[in-house]
Amino acid sequence: MRSVGIDIGSSGTKYVVMEDQALLYHRTIPTGFSSVKAAQQAKEDMEARGYDMALLPCISTGYGRGSVPYAAKTLTEITCHGRGAAYLMQKETFSVIDIGGQDTKVIRMEGGSVKEFTMNDKCAAGTGRFLEVMASAMELEPEALCRIAKRGGNVHISSMCTTFAESEVISLIGQGVSRQDIACGIVESIVNKVASQCGMVESGGSYYLTGGLCECPYIAEMLSRALGAQVETGPMARYAGAVGAALYAREL
Numbered sequence: 001m002r003s004v005g006i007d008i009g010s011s012g013t014k015y016v017v018m019e020d021q022a023l024l025y026h027r028t029i030p031t032g033f034s035s036v037k038a039a040q041q042a043k044e045d046m047e048a049r050g051y052d053m054a055l056l057p058c059i060s061t062g063y064g065r066g067s068v069p070y071a072a073k074t075l076t077e078i079t080c081h082g083r084g085a086a087y088l089m090q091k092e093t094f095s096v097i098d099i100g101g102q103d104t105k106v107i108r109m110e111g112g113s114v115k116e117f118t119m120n121d122k123c124a125a126g127t128g129r130f131l132e133v134m135a136s137a138m139e140l141e142p143e144a145l146c147r148i149a150k151r152g153g154n155v156h157i158s159s160m161c162t163t164f165a166e167s168e169v170i171s172l173i174g175q176g177v178s179r180q181d182i183a184c185g186i187v188e189s190i191v192n193k194v195a196s197q198c199g200m201v202e203s204g205g206s207y208y209l210t211g212g213l214c215e216c217p218y219i220a221e222m223l224s225r226a227l228g229a230q231v232e233t234g235p236m237a238r239y240a241g242a243v244g245a246a247l248y249a250r251e252l
Contacts (some may be wrong), residue, residue: 003057005245006042006071008079011101011212013038014239018246021087031209034097035064042098043070052211057252059245063102069248072133072252074203077241080113081109084244085208088236091160096240097194097223099211104194108201113134122186124162126193128212133162134186137169138179145183146216152184160193187222195226209233210240 002024006015017025027045031038035049041062043053053070054202060071061080068074077098083103085096086109096107104126128142133143155177159165164184172182198207207229213219214237223231234244 001250003246005242006060006068007062007241008035009101010063011247014242015042016239016246035067039068057249059249061241061245062227063205078107078117080144080241080244082109083247084240087243089208094205095207097207097209099213106198106201116201120197125160126190130162133166134169146157146218148180148216149187152180155185155186170227191222191226207231210237213239216233
């Protein structure tokens with residue numbers, strides 16, 4: 001049986017088509033200004049590839065989950081990311097670290113089900129947005145900032161507030177501090193915030209990094225050091241929410 005999962009985040013819209021336990025198709029597009037427009041664009045793309053959206057059960061999740069008129073049901077990111085990560089990791093007991101554009105979630109999975117979670121949704125510190133703002137101040141793309149961060153050190157960003165941290169970065173640039181050192185301080189700031197959040201839920205076992213930073217190996221490497229445990233990730237990790245939604249859609 002085929003099913004569709006769509007995860008509309010604040011920055012990117014991820015969607016997948018699955019047949020039973022197999023992934024048939026996946027794609028990420030920018031969410032842009034309108035979640036409704038992104039949902040329509042995803043629908044048109046899947047139909048152009050031969051998937052009849054009138055026949056396929058679909059569940060939506062994420063920031064813009066209520067903007068998908070062809071979804072039969074909506075589910076929270078916590079529910080979908082947990083199940084999707086369990087599918088991608090092929091594990092039942094672990095913790096999910098989802099660093100999104102506007103918030104960061106830590107989800108404890110036990111026996112394939114969500115046991116507890118915590119969410120940072122009041123401040124941009126430790127989120128993709130924080131990284132974007134810092135990278136912009138340095139005239140870099142977020143991915144480039146993560147790459148050069150590995151070559152730096154000896155710089156600490158003391159402010160957790162995004163606005164103040166940006167001012168701190170601009171000041172460091174003015175002082176002639178190298179880009180790689182500043183980048184290392186930025187990544188360290190994000191990692192420390194996320195590691196602190198991980199301490200709010202039961203730990204033990206491995207971690208799985210999802211969200212937009214899943215393709216930044218240095219983030220996973222630094223988180224592994226901070227947590228004293230292996231943090232796994234991979235290119236498909238950004239689709240955890242969409243995969244979980246598609247797996248639930250099979251049960252409709």
